[in-house]
Amino acid sequence: xxxxxxxxxxxxxxxxxxxxxxxxxxxxxxxxxxxxxxxxxxxxxxxxxxxxxxxxxxxxxxxxxxxxxxxxxxxxxxxxxxxxxxxxxxxxxxxxxxxxxxxxxxxxxxxxxxxxxxxxxxxxxxxxxxxxxxxxxxxxxxxxxxxxxxxxxxxxxxxxxx
Amino acid sequence: xxxxxxxxxxxxxxxxxxxxxxxxxxxxxxxxxxxxxxxxxxxxxxxxxxxxxxxxxxxxxxxxxxxxxxxxxxxxxxxxxxxxxxxxxxxxxxxxxxxxxxxxxxxxxxxxxxxxxxxxxxxxxxxxxxxxxxxxxxxxxxxxxxxxxxxxxxxxxxxxxxxxxxxxxxxxxxxxxxxxxxxxxxxxxxxxxxxxxxxxxxxxxxxxxxxxxxxxxxxxxxxxxxxxxxxxxxxxxxxxxxxxxxxxxxxxxxxxxxxxxxxxxxxxxxxxxxxxxxxxxxxxxxxxxxxxxxxxxxxxxxxxxxxxxxxxxxxxxxxxxxxxxxxxxxxxxxxxxxxxxxxxxxxxxxxxxxxxxxxxxxxxxxxxxxxxxxxxxxxxxxxxxxxxxxxxxxxxxxxxxxxxxxxxxxxxxxxxxxxxxxxxxxxxxxxxxxxxxxxxxxxxxxxxxxxxxxxxxxxxxxxxxxxxxxxxxxxxxxxxxxxxxxxxxxxxxxxxxxxxxxxxxxxxxxxxxxxxxxxxxxxxxxxxxxxxxxxxxxxxxxxxxxxxxxxxxxx
Ligand code: HEM
Ligand SMILES: [Cu+2]
Ligand SMILES: [Cu+2]
Numbered sequence: 278x279x280x281x282x283x284x285x286x287x288x289x290x291x292x293x294x295x296x297x298x299x300x301x302x303x304x305x306x307x308x309x310x311x312x313x314x315x316x317x318x319x320x321x322x323x324x325x326x327x328x329x330x331x332x333x334x335x336x337x338x339x340x341x342x343x344x345x346x347x348x349x350x351x352x353x354x355x356x357x358x359x360x361x362x363x364x365x366x367x368x369x370x371x372x373x374x375x376x377x378x379x380x381x382x383x384x385x386x387x388x389x390x391x392x393x394x395x396x397x398x399x400x401x402x403x404x405x406x407x408x409x410x411x412x413x414x415x416x417x418x419x420x421x422x423x424x425x426x427x428x429x430x431x432x433x434x435x436x437x438x439x
Numbered sequence: 440x441x442x443x444x445x446x447x448x449x450x451x452x453x454x455x456x457x458x459x460x461x462x463x464x465x466x467x468x469x470x471x472x473x474x475x476x477x478x479x480x481x482x483x484x485x486x487x488x489x490x491x492x493x494x495x496x497x498x499x500x501x502x503x504x505x506x507x508x509x510x511x512x513x514x515x516x517x518x519x520x521x522x523x524x525x526x527x528x529x530x531x532x533x534x535x536x537x538x539x540x541x542x543x544x545x546x547x548x549x550x551x552x553x554x555x556x557x558x559x560x561x562x563x564x565x566x567x568x569x570x571x572x573x574x575x576x577x578x579x580x581x582x583x584x585x586x587x588x589x590x591x592x593x594x595x596x597x598x599x600x601x602x603x604x605x606x607x608x609x610x611x612x613x614x615x616x617x618x619x620x621x622x623x624x625x626x627x628x629x630x631x632x633x634x635x636x637x638x639x640x641x642x643x644x645x646x647x648x649x650x651x652x653x654x655x656x657x658x659x660x661x662x663x664x665x666x667x668x669x670x671x672x673x674x675x676x677x678x679x680x681x682x683x684x685x686x687x688x689x690x691x692x693x694x695x696x697x698x699x700x701x702x703x704x705x706x707x708x709x710x711x712x713x714x715x716x717x718x719x720x721x722x723x724x725x726x727x728x729x730x731x732x733x734x735x736x737x738x739x740x741x742x743x744x745x746x747x748x749x750x751x752x753x754x755x756x757x758x759x760x761x762x763x764x765x766x767x768x769x770x771x772x773x774x775x776x777x778x779x780x781x782x783x784x785x786x787x788x789x790x791x792x793x794x795x796x797x798x799x800x801x802x803x804x805x806x807x808x809x810x811x812x813x814x815x816x817x818x819x820x821x822x823x824x825x826x827x828x829x830x831x832x833x834x835x836x837x838x839x840x841x842x843x844x845x846x847x848x849x850x851x852x853x854x855x856x857x858x859x860x861x862x863x864x865x866x867x868x869x870x871x872x873x874x875x876x877x878x879x880x881x882x883x884x885x886x887x888x889x890x891x892x893x894x895x896x897x898x899x900x901x902x903x904x905x906x907x908x909x910x911x912x913x914x915x916x917x918x919x920x921x922x923x924x925x926x927x928x929x930x931x932x933x934x935x936x937x938x939x940x941x942x943x944x945x946x947x948x949x950x951x952x953x954x955x956x957x958x959x960x961x962x963x964x965x966x967x968x969x970x971x972x973x974x975x976x977x978x979x980x981x982x983x984x985x986x987x988x989x990x991x992x993x994x
Binding site: 287290294312324330380387389396399404421430432 | 566574884
C-alpha cells in the first residue's frame, strides 16, 4: 500500500518484476537450447585421453597437418607446444567441413581462430575435437589465448581459407 | 521479546581490541589493492602500446606483474576485506563480541600467506597467474601462501558460526537477525566452495612443487580450481550485497523491502554458487557436453536472485529519493544524497554491476561463450563486477567503516565523492575497450606490446583500455589519499558510532515456512546434494586421475 512513508505499491511492482524475470529466463534458455540442438552449435565434448609424454608417437599426432578425408571434408591435426602451433599455417577451402583434432605436448594452451566460433583449450592428456565450416575466403589469426609462459604472446598461427 | 529488525536492537559497540584486529585486516586488504592498482595501470597501458612496466623496480616481465595483479586484487584484497567486514557485521548483529585472539590469528594467517606468496611472485618464481594451472609450476611458497589465505577464511567461518551457536542458545525460538544470517550464509557457501582449491593446492600442487609428487593431472586440477573459482566470485560479491541490502538503504534514506526475500536470495547463493563451475570450462576437452549444459542451466538460476537484488536495491533507493522530494519516473534518482561518498560509491557500483551482470549472462550462455572465451572481453566483464562493483562498494563501505573503527572523522568528503566518479568513468571506458577488442578476437592475458601478431582494428580498443585504466588509477589513488588522511589525520570524535543499519518494510515472520530459512543445516545438505549431482557423474567417469604431466617452468 502506498502512503507518504512508502510512496510505492511495491508488492504489485515486485510481482511484475518477477514475471518479467521468469519470461526472460525462459526465453534465454530456449534460445540457447535451440542454437545448440536446433542449429548444431556444439561445445567440445569428452573425447579420448592420451599420455601427454608420448603425444608425438601417438596417432594421429605423429603426423600433424591438414588432410582431405572426404569429398568436401578436411581434418586438421594440430599440436600446441611452447610456443608455437604445428602446423603454423592451415589452408582449407571455403565451405568445406573442417574437423580439428588437437592437443598439447607440454602445458595448457588455447586456440581461438579469430573471427569464428572455433575456440577451445588444449589440455595435457586430453584430445580436443571441434568441427566447423569457414564460409568465406580470407585469413584468420589462430591465437594461443591461454597463458603458457614467457613466450605466450608469440604463439600463433594462421588459417587461410581459399 | 521482540524480534530484531536486521540486527540486535540493543545496540552494541565492539571492544577496542577487536576493532583493532578488524582495522588491521581492512588495511591489509586496501594495502594489497594499492599494489594491485599500480600494476593494473601498467597492464592497461600495455594494451595501449605504452610500456611503463619497464620502470617498475624488479619487474621481469608482463606476466609476473599480471600474477601479482590477480593475486593481490582478487585474493588478498577481497579475502582480507570480507574477513574483517563480515566478522564485524556478525558481531554487531548478534550483539556479542568475537574472540579477539582468533581475530588476530585470522590477520596473522593473511599476513603470512601474503608474504609467502608475495616472496615467490616478487622473485619471479611464480609467474603462473592467479589461476596457477598445472603443469606450469610455481615455487612451493606460492602454494603455501595461497593455502594460508584460504585457511584464514575458514577461521573466520568458525568465529562466525561459534558466535551464532551461542546466540541461538540464549535466544531459542527467535529468528536470526538478518545481518547475521546473510553474513553467515556467505561464509557457509565459501567454506564448502573453497574445498576444491584446498584439495588441489594442499593435496596435489604443494607436494608436487616440493618434489614429493612427480606429475600432475591438469584437467583434474583445473576442474578443482573452477569448483572453487566460480563460487569465489560470489564470495567477492556477497559482502557488497550485505551492504547493498542492509546499509545502502540507510544511506539513501530508504528501507529494505523484505526480510524473507533477502534470506531467500542468500539461500539461493548457497545452493547455486557451486554446481556451476563448468561454465568456465565450456571450451575444455575432456568434459562432456551434457554436464556443461547442466552447469549452464544452473548458472542461469542465479539470474533469479540477481533480479530480486535489482528490485530490492531500486526499491530502497527510490523510497529514499521520494522521501527527499523526488517525483516522477526518474527524478527520485537525482534527489539521492549525491554528497554522501558512501552512497555515491555504492550506487555507481550498482550501475557498473548491471553491465557486469549482462556481460556475465553472455559468458554463461553455453555456445555463445565460444565467441568471447579468453578474449579481452573477459577482463572487460569482470572489471565491471569485482573490479568495480565490488571494489567501489568496499571503498564506499570504508568511508564509514574507517571512522567507525578508528573514531576519526572522514577527511576529504568532496574528494571521496569525486574519486568514485573518476573510477566509475574509468572502468566504463576501459571495459568498452576490452569488450570491443575481445569481440574482435583480441586475447586476454597477453603482452600485446610484444605480441608477434596484431590487427589494425585492435588499436582503438587498446587505446580505450589504456585511457580507462589511467582514469581508474587516478580514481584509485584519490581513494588512498582519503583513506590514509582519515587514518592518520582524521579528527578524533567521542560520539558513539554505530553501523548504518536499515529498517525493514516487511519484517521477519515469526511463524510459517520463513522460519525454516534460518536452518543452515538444511541448506548445507541441499547444497551437498546439488554438488554431487553436478560433479559426481564427471568424477565417476574421469577418475582415477592420470598423474602424467611433468612440471614446466616456462618463465
Ligand atoms: C586501476 C585499476 C585497474 C586497472 C587499470 C586494471 C587493469 C587490468 C587489465 C588491463 C587486465 C587485463 C590484463 C590481461 O589480460 O593481460 C586486468 C586483469 C585482471 N584484473 Fe585488473 N585492473 C584494475 C583493478 C582491478 C581490481 C580492483 C581488481 C579486483 C579486485 C582487478 C582484478 C583483475 C583480475 C582478477 C585480472 C585477471 C588476471 C589474469 O588474467 O590472470 N583489477 N586488470
Ligand atoms: Cu599461450
Ligand atoms: Cu563463473
